[in-house]
Amino acid sequence: MNYHVGVISGDGIGPEVVAEAQKVLDAIGAKFGHTFTYDAILMGGCSIDATGVPLTDEAIAQAKASDAVLMGSIGGNTATSPWYKLAPHLRPEAGLLKLRKALNLFANLRPAYLYEELKEACPLRDDIIGDGFDMMIMRELTGGLYFGARKTEEVNGVMTAVDTLTYTEDEIRRIAKRGFDIAMKRRKKVTSVDKANVLDSSRLWRKVVEEVAKDYPKVTYEHMLVDNCAMQLVKDPKQFDVILTENMFGDILSDEASMVTGSIGMLSSASLNDTKFGLYEPSGGSAPDIAGKGIANPIATILSAAMMLRYSFDLDKEADAVEAAVKQVLKDGYRTIDIMPQEEDKKASVTQVGTKQMGDLICERI
């Protein structure tokens, strides 16, 4: 079959890692008899440079016309300005937020999985890691502080900035259902994270999660305060199966959780709406400091492509093949710099490779 994939290479390391994911998709196509056609979509700093805005209506239309979108990363300086000097709605990131909203991508899945082979790259002690982790963060992606009204203005002669955190019960219900649905396919445990001892939005969150939980009697669920969760992720990450949380808390906790997997370069993600459509992107940023050096880890993007095969195209066998190839390449001892073992004496037992080589090695194993 033919699949039409929108491709947002984006900024920084984006183009480098996306190229490797496309190579892997093509290898899958060759092996399993599919074709993937690609439509390049401009977004972020590169769109600002080309069009003056981070996301044009045309780009949104292109994304909507695709079967799914594969993305690299967005952010950093443009050709003409450092990002922080741009008006907020004209910043690279504004394009991403606008696209998430325009496509109603409310469910952001971030699987944090520690590959056996990467234990040595994980900053946590062996006795904390044990047999590793395999957890899923289900982050609400189109509500909360990210999309509330905001303004900065002078009030009685003093500059005052306001952001608004809003959630409706419907927004909470649909993400909670997704969280419980995915838990049913996993170890059947949901940890819903909020700050209900302070926030009204968290109290509503907790109430709706409790209602939704009634429809999933087989799932064990608990509430956890966000400060405690940030602590537990380091203290005992194995306790988690699915973490269900709102937009800002999910942003913070998923970056933290990436560390238990060894590197943010391993963290894939899928942003889904109510259809089969999805946007697939690594959880990490554009990493301008290493852009163009050919050393970025393409695995998060390649695993995001695998999620695309699975969630948007129902190609489970093909997704399995990508994941198995990644596992094999790690087993065979290949590492990008971010997942090299931490301890000096263990470095000799693996081979450090660059972005392209890692992509090639994965393709060879498909």
Add this chain to the structure above:
Amino acid sequence: MNYHVGVISGDGIGPEVVAEAQKVLDAIGAKFGHTFTYDAILMGGCSIDATGVPLTDEAIAQAKASDAVLMGSIGGNTATSPWYKLAPHLRPEAGLLKLRKALNLFANLRPAYLYEELKEACPLRDDIIGDGFDMMIMRELTGGLYFGARKTEEVNGVMTAVDTLTYTEDEIRRIAKRGFDIAMKRRKKVTSVDKANVLDSSRLWRKVVEEVAKDYPKVTYEHMLVDNCAMQLVKDPKQFDVILTENMFGDILSDEASMVTGSIGMLSSASLNDTKFGLYEPSGGSAPDIAGKGIANPIATILSAAMMLRYSFDLDKEADAVEAAVKQVLKDGYRTIDIMPQEEDKKASVTQVGTKQMGDLICERI
């Protein structure tokens, strides 16, 4: 001299740990010729049980009349209700928030220090820990989402909850100054944490921090996004000296940082205003699961009392004596359960003790 200390024992493990800190203060008094008189102040669940509200006006007046306040912890169920069934302004935590605001305690200092002796209790690998950490979190405590307007109401038939995140430039300036002041007495590095790629309040934060930084040419400062900071605290915590951040981010990051010190039971805190007055409390919660068992770690509260001696009473020598006694007791191999080594084979080399015994052992070393 005589010092008049307001004492909020609070809920859960609060009374147990505060009793030990008072014992330590008395030992300091005996040795250095001071007297500490104590005034018991009701706040939290115990206040709800006694008066129907978490903090009475009388309690606020008592706190204001003290030279400083020593606190245990607040939170959990009351005699009549689980906390989440209480109206928000009638919850135990509401007392604490009201007191912080009434006393204008905008500057919350949370030192995260890894004692050499506790390396084995830290979940991070030895090569990440290295020679340990010594960092300070400067958290803004009377603004942001904690104190903005909030409401839950039906909008077009759908329950909708709203919280507001507001900061004025004055609020940001005064906490930023505190952060840079404290950096001047330390390793002269400030990491200001925000989410300026999304929030207006964070953009104002960044702007004001940059203005304040101009007055401290000797301090190196950087901005870091909160998601990245949550990751860096696990990846390379040694990079930090002072983390300067707003209320909610500070809540999350300080709990996370407690893990690099081995246990939240080690994390003291001082909440200060523009005078010598301060509220001193452990950063951890009321831990209802272990309350009454005599196993809670009193060290965070004892170190908070040391901060009181230093910041409110200018008794540096006395504060040093408390800190030295804590160090010595750890060196002598005494541990509460939360700071026992993680690895089985290392447990035999230390002695596990309870709350009271730990307090006694520290007093003996003063």
